[in-house]
Amino acid sequence: MQEDFLHYIWKYKKIKLNDLKTTQGEGILITSVGQHNFNSGPDFFNAQLKIGEQIWAGNVEIHAKSSDWFIHNHEQDKAYDTIILHVVWEYDTDVYRSDNTIIPTLQLKDFTSKDVLINYEKLFSKNEKWINCENDFASVEDFLLTNWLERLYFERLERKSDTIQNLLKETKNDWEAVFFIMLAKNFGLKVNGDSFYSIAKSIHFGIVRKSQASQQTLEALLFGQAGMLEDTLEIAYYLDLQKEYHFLKQKFKLENSSVAPLQFFRLRPPNFPTIRLSQFASLYHEHKNLFSNAMEAENLEDFYQLFKVSATSFWNSHYTFQKTSKTSTKTLTKSFIDLLLINTLLPIKFCYAKEKGQDIDSVILKIASTIASEKNSIVDAFNGLKKVSNSSLESQAFIQLKTEYCSKNKCLQCTIGNHLIR
Incomplete structure (x- = not known):
């Protein structure tokens, strides 16, 4: 399981929110998932949660397995003493702060929709494709695509x-x-x-x-x-x-x-x-x-x-x-x-x-x-999936999409990828 997908699940709350519990059975109420951190340090800053009867404000760390905490040597870094919740796909061990207090853990696989998993696996299937979403690209709504192309x-x-x-x-x-x-x-x-x-x-x-x-x-x-x-x-x-x-x-x-x-x-x-x-x-x-x-x-x-x-x-x-x-x-x-x-x-x-x-x-x-759309292999390929590029705004946007998202498998940071997974 890729960590960027787990970030996506947490960030967009693609989980059963009404029934969240830690691995120790305490209820979890999410007020704010926090701010996504793309640099070094905890994955999400300034989250706000209620765990059991305690209200918490602090940071959230995400891993595929809870034991990855030790693989990444977080137990030696005091910056991770601010973690209020350890979000993992699979729980296999407890983790502790430097003062030996246990960090509550949320095991995502118990609360994630099967539809989200199916769509994720479909998008990232290993079949030879020009872009991951080529089979579904034509189904993307024009309004969503237009707004995303402007941003691109x-x-x-x-x-x-x-x-x-x-x-x-x-x-x-x-x-x-x-x-x-x-x-x-x-x-x-x-x-x-x-x-x-x-x-x-x-x-x-x-x-x-x-x-x-x-x-x-x-x-x-x-x-x-x-x-x-x-x-x-x-x-x-x-x-x-x-x-x-x-x-x-x-x-x-x-x-x-x-x-x-x-x-x-x-x-x-x-x-x-x-x-x-x-x-x-x-x-x-x-x-x-x-x-x-x-x-x-x-x-x-x-x-x-x-x-x-x-x-x-x-x-x-x-x-x-x-x-x-x-x-x-x-x-x-x-x-x-x-x-x-x-x-x-x-x-x-x-x-x-x-x-x-x-x-x-x-x-x-x-x-x-x-300005008329450029003609190149990238634009021609997108137009082959769906006639979408009529101006230079769109052709430049599609070059950005292919080189910075599709070719780098950044579907989870792409509006189209997000839409298809949802």
Whole structure:
């Protein structure tokens, strides 16, 4: 019997409350199960109970067997002298406080509903399944699922906030610098994300601010730091960038030895790093206050307008420096902007508002709900069980659900798992 299931039974009172007795036959009346403790120490703090005729306030410890008390060496820890009830699945020995007073014990298996046990065993059966509840997922009510997905979406935003907070420490709380680095990473997508991230981190944002007046200067800065201006090419545009970068490198003492190499292999030409770096330079050239503009945007159309930029004219007929191609304007597509919103803009907007003590959850939900759902193996699998993902809010929530709950067997911390067991 897993202890997390016993925690679940106690926390949600999935027991016959009217007939509870200790192993010594004293009646138990639960006023409060206490506060669930996920850190070291007793499992539940500040429980309130009546055992026999005595009213108790203190902590509760839970084990599969009462003898586990000694396996965990609780008899040597004075923190466990505060235990007022030992909750176990199976009673096999008495346990004592350091003053030799016996700790009352509740044997759960005598008072737990068989239906709860059956549903638990069904959920955690050893059959090969993509997720534990895949056979019952379609039966979950839409209202319950919708509310749980919203919570999961914000959990995912909180998780992404960790990276943002680490960058804030590195940049001495420079939000614009953090925005520049995170945005660069996602311009590189999966294949070149790490490389673009390293390029952005190799450039102090103060240099970007000083270079924004000239698009060519920004391009030279980015292409040069990416190591793409080291060849000998008789192309006017390339030579101009090379000359500009040489000047910038000397002026700002630039170093790019830590920049990860760029990849072209298996990329569609519109996603070549040459095109994305030029578009990124255009974005910062056209919007001197990009960060503040992004933080003020409150709907999807605002973002589409803000990110309506193209690569410079040279790239209309090129995807690489040397080879010409069919002429086309390399504009950021709405689908690409959607990815930037999902992975960079909304997480930073959420984190920034939180830092400022502002509640913009409704704005975040509104925008996330209007962005089309992502398409990936996790979302496709959930949609195969029940058509449920129509927006990025839901697709992000399902990624959080699968990676942080389903794959880790945390069904007892999941609203869906709780519902199915009940």
